[in-house]
Every structure is written in C-alpha cells, then in structure tokens.
Amino acid sequence: MSAEPVNETEIGLRRLGLGDLPAVEAVERRSYRTPWSRTMFQGEITRPGSRCYGAFDGKTLVGYLIVSKYTDAWHIMNVAVDEPYRRRGVARLMLETLLRETSEDGTRGHTLEVRVSNHGAIRLYEELGFRPSGMRRGYYTDDREDALVMWRGEGPGDEPLVR
Numbered sequence: 664m665s666a667e668p669v670n671e672t673e674i675g676l677r678r679l680g681l682g683d684l685p686a687v688e689a690v691e692r693r694s695y696r697t698p699w700s701r702t703m704f705q706g707e708i709t710r711p712g713s714r715c716y717g718a719f720d721g722k723t724l725v726g727y728l729i730v731s732k733y734t735d736a737w738h739i740m741n742v743a744v745d746e747p748y749r750r751r752g753v754a755r756l757m758l759e760t761l762l763r764e765t766s767e768d769g770t771r772g773h774t775l776e777v778r779v780s781n782h783g784a785i786r787l788y789e790e791l792g793f794r795p796s797g798m799r800r801g802y803y804t805d806d807r808e809d810a811l812v813m814w815r816g817e818g819p820g821d822e823p824l825v826r
C-alpha cells in the first residue's frame with residue numbers, strides 16, 4: 664500500500680529553534696545507528712548562516728534538514744524523516760525549499776556525504792540534481808563504510824570540499 668504524498672497544506676516547514684531540540688533528538692535517535700548529540704544540533708541551529716528546517720504535522724516534528732553555509736558551498740549536514748512519514752515527499756519538500764531559498768546564491772553549490780549503501784537517499788539526491796563527485800574511504804567511524812560525496816551546481820567537481 665503506498666502512502667499518501669504530502670503537500671504544503673498538510674506538512675508545514677519552519678526554521679528550527681532551540682525549543683525544538685528534544686523533538687529533533689527523538690527523531691534522530693530513531694533514524695540513525697550513531698545519532699548526533701543535542702550539542703551538535705544546538706551548534707548548527709545557532710551558527711550564523713545555517714539553514715535548519717523542521718517539517719511539522721500540526722505541532723509534531725516529523726523531519727528536519729540541517730545545512731551549514733561554507734565559503735564555497737551549502738553543506739547538507741543532516742536530513743531525517745521519522746519512519747511513519749517516509750516516502751511521502753517530506754525530505755523532497757525540505758530539500759526543494761532549501762534549493763529554492765538558496766537559488767539566488769550563484770557562488771555556492773550544494774554538497775553532502777551519504778553512505779554508499781543508502782540507495783534510497785542517493786536516489787532522492789539524484790532526483791534533485793546532485794551528482795556523485797568523489798568517495799571518502801572509511802568515512803563513517805562506526806563501521807568504516809565509505810561515503811559518496813555528491814554535488815549540485817557550483818563546486819569543485821571531483822575535488823570535493825574538505826572540512
């Protein structure tokens with residue numbers, strides 16, 4: 664049975680604030696084997712230039728997108744959608760909003776790292792115009808899985824951003 668797609672009247676987006684941290688942390692813990700700490704989210708939410716969006720079903724946080732502004736790129740640091748809300752277009756909605764709101768910035772492309780085994784996420788990014796540009800061997804510290812580096816728009820091509 665396929666889930667109903669979302670639209671902006673059902674799921675609302677707004678910028679995250681520090682008051683959202685407990686809800687973000689709960690979704691994060693359900694979404695990742697090695698979740699970010701609350702301090703990491705706090706650092707991103709308060710960092711000047713960051714774009715941190717939350718997707719809400721009423722007052723319930725169902726997903727988030729954390730993006731840092733670097734000299735040469737918008738770096739997608741974290742994106743997750745709570746399991747019952749997946750495959751309904753929530754991540755696509757958040758990413759399309761980011762791309763639209765940063766489209767005036769002709770000097771920065773968009774980049775991210777993703778586990779090579781995360782085929783669903785890679786498909787999502789490819790549908791939004793991201794292209795593979797390199798590999799970081801053993802990038803993930805828990806199991807040494809490789810990260811695929813992806814870029815969209817302006818960027819160093821196969822010289823991916825080093826943080």
Ligand SMILES: CC(C)(COP(=O)(O)OP(=O)(O)OC[C@H]1O[C@@H](n2cnc3c(N)ncnc32)[C@H](O)[C@@H]1OP(=O)(O)O)[C@@H](O)C(=O)NCCC(=O)NCCS
Nearest residue numbers: 694742743744749750751752753754755777783784786787
């Ligand atoms: C990856 C993730 C954020 C996707 O969120 P989502 O809201 O379910 O994604 P969307 O519904 O917007 O997906 C849009 C498209 O991306 C692709 N896609 C997304 N998840 C997929 C999956 N599990 N398998 C195959 N394709 C997938 C599909 O093409 C999908 O379109 P369709 O449903 O019409 O086929 C979500 O699965 C998640 O939170 N996973 C755990 C955390 C994670 O891996 N984050 C990414 C780290 S880089």
